Amino acid sequence: MSFVTVTDIFQSYGKRPILERVNLEVAEGEFVSIVGASGCGKSTFLRLLLAQERPTRGAISIEGRPPAQEPDRDRGVVFQRYSVFPHMTVRGNLIAAEELGGARAGLLPRFFGARRREAARRADEALERIGLAHVADQYPASLSGGMQQRLAIAQALAGRPRVLLLDEPFGALDPGTRLAMHAFLQDLRAETRMTVFMVSHDLEEAFKLGDRVLVFDKPRWDPIEPEAWGATITYDFDARDGGIPFQNRPFAETPTSDPQEDAHDPHG
Amino acid sequence: MRWINRRPGRLLAFGLAALPFALAVLGYVVASDLRRAANPADKLLPAPAQILETALSLATEADRRSGEVLLWVDTAASLIRLAEGAAISAGMGLVFGLLIGLIPGIRTTLAPFVSVISLIPPLAILPILFIVFGLGEVSKVALIAIGIAPVLIRDIAQRTAEIPEEMIVKAQTLGASTWAILVRVALPQVLPRLIGALRLSLGPAWLFLIAAEAIASTEGLGYRIFLVRRYFAMDVIIPYVIWITLLAFLMDLGLRQLHRRAFPWAGPAT
Numbered sequence: 001m002s003f004v005t006v007t008d009i010f011q012s013y014g015k016r017p018i019l020e021r022v023n024l025e026v027a028e029g030e031f032v033s034i035v036g037a038s039g040c041g042k043s044t045f046l047r048l049l050l051a052q053e054r055p056t057r058g059a060i061s062i063e064g065r066p067p068a069q070e071p072d073r074d075r076g077v078v079f080q081r082y083s084v085f086p087h088m089t090v091r092g093n094l095i096a097a098e099e100l101g102g103a104r105a106g107l108l109p110r111f112f113g114a115r116r117r118e119a120a121r122r123a124d125e126a127l128e129r130i131g132l133a134h135v136a137d138q139y140p141a142s143l144s145g146g147m148q149q150r151l152a153i154a155q156a157l158a159g160r161p162r163v164l165l166l167d168e169p170f171g172a173l174d175p176g177t178r179l180a181m182h183a184f185l186q187d188l189r190a191e192t193r194m195t196v197f198m199v200s201h202d203l204e205e206a207f208k209l210g211d212r213v214l215v216f217d218k219p220r221w222d223p224i225e226p227e228a229w230g231a232t233i234t235y236d237f238d239a240r241d242g243g244i245p246f247q248n249r250p251f252a253e254t255p256t257s258d259p260q261e262d263a264h265d266p267h268g
Numbered sequence: 269m270r271w272i273n274r275r276p277g278r279l280l281a282f283g284l285a286a287l288p289f290a291l292a293v294l295g296y297v298v299a300s301d302l303r304r305a306a307n308p309a310d311k312l313l314p315a316p317a318q319i320l321e322t323a324l325s326l327a328t329e330a331d332r333r334s335g336e337v338l339l340w341v342d343t344a345a346s347l348i349r350l351a352e353g354a355a356i357s358a359g360m361g362l363v364f365g366l367l368i369g370l371i372p373g374i375r376t377t378l379a380p381f382v383s384v385i386s387l388i389p390p391l392a393i394l395p396i397l398f399i400v401f402g403l404g405e406v407s408k409v410a411l412i413a414i415g416i417a418p419v420l421i422r423d424i425a426q427r428t429a430e431i432p433e434e435m436i437v438k439a440q441t442l443g444a445s446t447w448a449i450l451v452r453v454a455l456p457q458v459l460p461r462l463i464g465a466l467r468l469s470l471g472p473a474w475l476f477l478i479a480a481e482a483i484a485s486t487e488g489l490g491y492r493i494f495l496v497r498r499y500f501a502m503d504v505i506i507p508y509v510i511w512i513t514l515l516a517f518l519m520d521l522g523l524r525q526l527h528r529r530a531f532p533w534a535g536p537a538t
Binding site for chain 1: 432434435437438439440441442443444445447448449451452453456457531532533534535
């Protein structure tokens, strides 16, 4: 069943088309990597998923709900930079993830008393899990890039979103830290089975982390007016099992009972 | 070695920094000596000893007519006006700056208006303030507020608009309302900037204060300077100017300390 449904998206800025005829169905729990050349519209597509922009035509819906008009709690996001609040401590950032949307009743969007202690306890648990407990009282500026992104991911997840959107989250990190972050993200994902969209410049990263790799490109190209046409999804790779399909799916051996089919059928 | 690569050592740096001050004092002493050698009753450049004596008596002895110690009366009157004007301006700067910077509808409505208002030379409307508010405290405080509030509003609005879009979007995905973003994301991030803007505005604030006091007042640092000007009382004017400079310096220092203590995440003040 389709969890995120993208129907016939067109997006243009002024007269300039960016995206055209984008259709996509993503199942719950899938990790979708999005790659493409610079200016191919992959970041625009992420902003549309985020509801930061609304498409010129078409619609994006999560769980069959009407398209969002603005960013909401269904969507968690981590950007390459500026994803944590610099004026809050590391622990404060995680508490704020609950406070900002949670304390609507009072005048101040802040927790007090028992509620705050509860949120602080959850924040400390999360910090323990992501290995940032020892810097809980420091400000993000004193953290390394990798630590800041770990905090940003934990903060996004603390809001319990339905989909997690990552916009080149590891683009500014050095190669070693990036590998550590891949392991961190894979562990986290194995735990939560979150539906993830990740825009990346790094093909290796896209194939390593993604179940699917979407390539955005322009199917039509006018050499005289390169901006005349928009981009769309030109390839949709199955990146599971190292990108080699069917290797773990025995077929035609025992035609009467297919183990994969049995495993997928809850009533079987 | 190139001049751009020669850095003075610690002692030399201190000496070089002190040099212009020493030269200025020396120049004054020499000029004063020369003038008084020609005319012992010269009032224009009184001797340093005489200045010190007058300064001490201003700060310690009660005035014969009013029975009050003039320096402290003047200082209190001026600082209260300055503080009131600065506080009102800072409040307006924060409220309007945040709203203009964060909410497109309010920006469209108010930003052009504030830009035009900030172009009015405040001293040109001082007569209007005197007519409308009378010659009392209100008109002087209003002049300071009108003079520096538009600058603060524009600075805070600019600074609010510069908060990375990513941060605002992130707050929205965590469920924050406009109000929550205003008080938890935007306000704490522009507060350090408010202190910086206020430091820069203190110069103009003093200017407007002294101008207003010079024209209509019965006490205050600016009033006293312009009053004794009629008697060529340089031995009063010079200590007052030094005192005002010292006060301005201390205020700047205080605000800088406040910036460092209150906003450890914001880095050093410039």
